[in-house]
Amino acid sequence: MEWLVSLLGAALIMVALRDLFHTLWHPTRHGGLSRLVMAALWKLAGRLRARRRVVGLVGPLAMVTVVGMWAVTIILGWAIVYWPHMPEAFAFAPGSGLSQEPELLDSIYLSLVMVATLGLGDIVPAEGWLRVASPLEALIGFVLLTATVSWVLEIFPTLTRRRVLAIRLALLHRTDPSVRQLDCAVGASLLGSLATEVVRVRIDFTQYAEGYYFHDGEDHSSLAATIGYATHLAQLGQAARRVDVRLTAALLAGALEDLATILDQRFLHTDGEPAEVFAAYAADHGRAPTGA
Incomplete structure (x- = not known):
């Protein structure tokens, strides 16, 4: 006994x-x-x-x-x-x-x-x-x-990366580039760098899922509020004439799809399309999604 x-x-x-x-x-x-x-x-x-x-x-x-x-x-x-x-x-x-x-x-x-x-x-x-x-x-x-110490030291850099992407998208939304403005080498570089940042955030949500439960502050630093605009930018890029712009736009769209899959599987469970997942993500964080 x-x-x-x-x-x-x-x-x-x-x-x-x-x-x-x-x-x-x-x-x-x-x-x-x-x-x-x-x-x-x-x-x-x-x-x-x-x-x-x-x-x-x-x-x-x-x-x-x-x-x-x-x-x-x-x-x-x-x-x-x-x-x-x-x-x-x-x-x-x-x-x-x-x-x-x-x-x-x-x-x-x-x-x-x-x-x-x-x-x-x-x-x-x-x-x-x-x-x-x-x-x-x-x-x-x-x-x-x-x-415990390692966990604390590792989680905050992931929040910083997420907020940097959110602020960048908010600034782009304020500028509101057109298809013509994106249809150049600079536009291809911009969309490619956004795709890289989205992939990093996707990995962060996989490796440090607890980061989802951290509040991002104001709307301009909230990825939940701004991530929908990245989908709009990907659509603009896919309508461009330059092959490199269309390619990087497709990469961005794929990265956003992967991110939506992770968010839906781990937290939201909507079984919807990326746009629906991002809308649910914004609602879950008490945010209104940024429009096109």
């Missing part, structure tokens, strides 16, 4: 580590617990009356919630591993009084100390397998801290 309880704790630890792995290093379209938490917070914010003020907090708050969920699951999992073997399999420092506390409380305390890599030494494993398991928890705690 003791080993069944410990195995339950090990299962909790594996659930947390699997979710961490798939969120940070091997994202899948099916997501995991972290994506469910983020999606739930996003939907909840969308139903609040003060959506504009609340939605900007969803992304950072969701990341904090997910990291807290990982930490609590790992701590509780290791505490459950230790619990059936407490206090017989452990040595307590003289005068600490820890052995007089409830066994579950001692187990949670030891788990907290180990995952934080404090190494206080007031509770020490006495059995051989625990002497191996306890340092392993400290190693997992270090991995969790490193992964």
Whole structure:
């Protein structure tokens, strides 16, 4: 029975580590617990009356919630591993009084100390397998801290790339180039660079899906509001006479199609055409799509 309880704790630890792995290093379209938490917070914010003020907090708050969920699951999992073997399999420092506390409380305390890599030494494993398991928890705690810092440092550059593309599209919309103006070498270069940026954003949504739940600020920096105009530019380019302009316009249209597919598969589930997906994307972010 003791080993069944410990195995339950090990299962909790594996659930947390699997979710961490798939969120940070091997994202899948099916997501995991972290994506469910983020999606739930996003939907909840969308139903609040003060959506504009609340939605900007969803992304950072969701990341904090997910990291807290990982930490609590790992701590509780290791505490459950230790619990059936407490206090017989452990040595307590003289005068600490820890052995007089409830066994579950001692187990949670030891788990907290180990995952934080404090190494206080007031509770020490006495059995051989625990002497191996306890340092392993400290190693997992270090991995969790490193992964959290890396996650924060990696997500914000993806938001910057998305906002740069959005502002660029907003400026182009303000200029409103015609087919004639795009029908030149500069137009081909412009459409090609836009296609490259769209591909980068598509990869960001694949690798860092949590970026979807970050608010982009004003309309001119919101990709949800401006991405529809990129479709209009691709259509203008495909009507040009120059072959290189038509080619880069086709590349831009293909990149937009791929982006719409990722958005629809992972977040929106409209099963519609790219224009419908981009309209749903704008609506989900509380934006009015930029017209042609």
